[in-house]
Amino acid sequence: xxxxxxxxxxxxxxxxxxVREATAKLLAAGEDPLALINExxxxxxxxxxxxxxxxxxxxxxxxxxxxxxxxxxxxxxxxMEGKDVPTAGRVVIGTVKGDLHDIGxxxxxMMLESSGFTVVxxxxxxxxxxxxxxxxxHSPGVVGMSALLTTTMPVMKQVIDALEKxxxxxxxxxxxxxxxxxxxxxxxxxxxxxxxDAVAASEICREFCG
Amino acid sequence: xxxxxxxxxxxxxxxLGAEQIERIHRTSCRILNEVGVLVHHDEAAALLQAAxxxxxxxxxxxxxxxxxxxxxARAPGRITVYNRLGQAALLLEGSNVHFGTGSDTxxxxxxxxxxxxxxxTPDVAAAVRLVDALPQLDFVMSMGFMDDVDRRLVNxxxxxxxxxxxxKPAVVIAADRAxxxxxxxxxxxxxGGPEILRHRPLFVLYCEPTxxxxxxxxxxxxxxxxxxxxxxxNFACGALAGASTPVTPAGTVAQANAExxxxxxxxxxxxxxxxxxxxxxxxxxxxxxxxxxxxxxxxLLLQGSLCDLARYYGLPSWGYAGCGxxxxxxxxxxxxxxxxxLTGALCGCNLMHDVFYLESGRTGSLELLVLTDExxxxxxxxxxxxxxxxxxxxxxxxxxxxxxxxxxxxxxxARHFRESWQPTLSDFNGYEAWMAxxxxxxxxxxxxxxxxxxxTHQPPALSPEVQGAIDAVLxxxxxxxx
Numbered sequence: 090x091x092x093x094x095x096x097x098x099x100x101x102x103x104x105x106x107x108v109r110e111a112t113a114k115l116l117a118a119g120e121d122p123l124a125l126i127n128e129x130x131x132x133x134x135x136x137x138x139x140x141x142x143x144x145x146x147x148x149x150x151x152x153x154x155x156x157x158x159x160x161x162x163x164x165x166x167x168x169m170e171g172k173d174v175p176t177a178g179r180v181v182i183g184t185v186k187g188d189l190h191d192i193g194x195x196x197x198x199m200m201l202e203s204s205g206f207t208v209v210x211x212x213x214x215x216x217x218x219x220x221x222x223x224x225x226x227h228s229p230g231v232v233g234m235s236a237l238l239t240t241t242m243p244v245m246k247q248v249i250d251a252l253e254k255x256x257x258x259x260x261x262x263x264x265x266x267x268x269x270x271x272x273x274x275x276x277x278x279x280x281x282x283x284x285x286d287a288v289a290a291s292e293i294c295r296e297f298c299g
Numbered sequence: 300x301x302x303x304x305x306x307x308x309x310x311x312x313x314x315l316g317a318e319q320i321e322r323i324h325r326t327s328c329r330i331l332n333e334v335g336v337l338v339h340h341d342e343a344a345a346l347l348q349a350a351x352x353x354x355x356x357x358x359x360x361x362x363x364x365x366x367x368x369x370x371x372a373r374a375p376g377r378i379t380v381y382n383r384l385g386q387a388a389l390l391l392e393g394s395n396v397h398f399g400t401g402s403d404t405x406x407x408x409x410x411x412x413x414x415x416x417x418x419x420t421p422d423v424a425a426a427v428r429l430v431d432a433l434p435q436l437d438f439v440m441s442m443g444f445m446d447d448v449d450r451r452l453v454n455x456x457x458x459x460x461x462x463x464x465x466x467k468p469a470v471v472i473a474a475d476r477a478x479x480x481x482x483x484x485x486x487x488x489x490x491g492g493p494e495i496l497r498h499r500p501l502f503v504l505y506c507e508p509t510x511x512x513x514x515x516x517x518x519x520x521x522x523x524x525x526x527x528x529x530x531x532x533n534f535a536c537g538a539l540a541g542a543s544t545p546v547t548p549a550g551t552v553a554q555a556n557a558e559x560x561x562x563x564x565x566x567x568x569x570x571x572x573x574x575x576x577x578x579x580x581x582x583x584x585x586x587x588x589x590x591x592x593x594x595x596x597x598x599l600l601l602q603g604s605l606c607d608l609a610r611y612y613g614l615p616s617w618g619y620a621g622c623g624x625x626x627x628x629x630x631x632x633x634x635x636x637x638x639x640x641l642t643g644a645l646c647g648c649n650l651m652h653d654v655f656y657l658e659s660g661r662t663g664s665l666e667l668l669v670l671t672d673e674x675x676x677x678x679x680x681x682x683x684x685x686x687x688x689x690x691x692x693x694x695x696x697x698x699x700x701x702x703x704x705x706x707x708x709x710x711x712x713a714r715h716f717r718e719s720w721q722p723t724l725s726d727f728n729g730y731e732a733w734m735a736x737x738x739x740x741x742x743x744x745x746x747x748x749x750x751x752x753x754x755t756h757q758p759p760a761l762s763p764e765v766q767g768a769i770d771a772v773l774x775x776x777x778x779x780x781x
Contacts, residue, residue: 240475271405273446288589
């Protein structure tokens, strides 16, 4: 277990390069990929989440840790041979069409990844079709949409309508967020939940994917 | 030209030294030369390229120093904005200070019930009337994002409500070019025609980049229209230091300045000499709560810097006052709002918005608005500074009263005591007199003042013709919805 603990510690430290190297070395030594993920990478990121909640770690440190974990995962993934990488759930997320703001959404992505979710990030200015397409391809438990501009908020409803039309809406939950979005607005457009911030978003996703 | 902050003989604050200003300016130029911006608008991109900017295959546009300096030299050093009575109301120049509300808060903190709830159209109308009644508030922004109006029409309805409920000038937010055109049509009806409006603007348009270093289509489209119509306009980065700009205040200034200058260049290329308002803000990302926090010392430092930079460039300045991140009208709200108001004024920021913002702009408080009205009055007294003329040094009065006398009965006291600063809300009674008047705190007095003003204050009405023209614009916009 000690070797995994060292890996977890590197994830907590938030340096991608040592994590990449240590992961490769462990795999070369014949360690089980799944155990490496669970006992090393995810264990590390879970500790980061705990420390963040306790106020002992801050967002930029958590961001670095998430990058470090992903660096390790990238090395392991090719060896999983079709086996699913353990995940807390799959989330498709994007900033809606017409909106270039991505910081809030990126914070949510970081929180989700730090909580063990697999995230498909569609980026900014995401067309309605791109959401539908991604849902078809990845079968997520949750679709997350973000908007900062009051003028782009109506696109959220268009996405939900499109999912409805394609008969995909019942397969997943829709969570919306962003500075001008409110719980009332979420209800109005037919979303399942409103997330006030990144921490709330990850808790809601955990509930929906549980 | 004198570029330092001056309020005559009064108080003024300098944030940056001459060398620091140069360093920031050069860094901003290097950002625009070496890092570049993304220009999401064909006409704007073509204007920049024709003027010597270089666009690489990845779509980044790089601005040469000469073009930046050209735009700075073209833009006017002062802007006058008029009220709807045709009077010059905002003199945006030098170190003059003006204050107004913020726009589009989602929640209204109802002063009668204390409830935090979405805004209705009557709420916004009443709030704007209150701004009209408060003497220290110089302009209005929309205050609330109404919940009872089709989202696509909110900006137009907000302008109609502002122009109906106050004579004071407005700063407007608009979703797109068509919205600005409709707002300008309403303003033209008030002003007496589009030509008069062009000559005597009634409103300022707020535009913004998407940081870092992106110039979005809608913003540029509005910016170009504003240049064409000579509508005073800003291009104000709302920095989230640590996320959308560097975490350090100086890094944030350098990048926000680069973004503002990029907007200025596009704007001046479209119409050299059109009025441009220079400024930006910073609400750093709190690394524990992930909230954008307003009115922190870093934000005040940034505002002082931009005021010095604005005077260095010879441009009127845009900033913030009277706002914060408190969730309710409490001591935190007063600390944040008052510090911002005081330092903004001392730094000589020409146009300060967001008075009445709580919760980093999600909630609006009329109580904070009314309190800040008195804070501004205190601040304006300070800005006047010390009068050291013979009459005010009062040697003659001291001679008359002499050792052991008192000044109460002297003619000098009678002549000048009314010039002393007087409160509109603060209580100067002794304890017993205060108790005899009910012993109530300032919160209660503010609530009473709001109720009284809202019950009695009525701004002059628009003529039926003007009202009809505004209704026609709104009806046409509503009919155009699909």
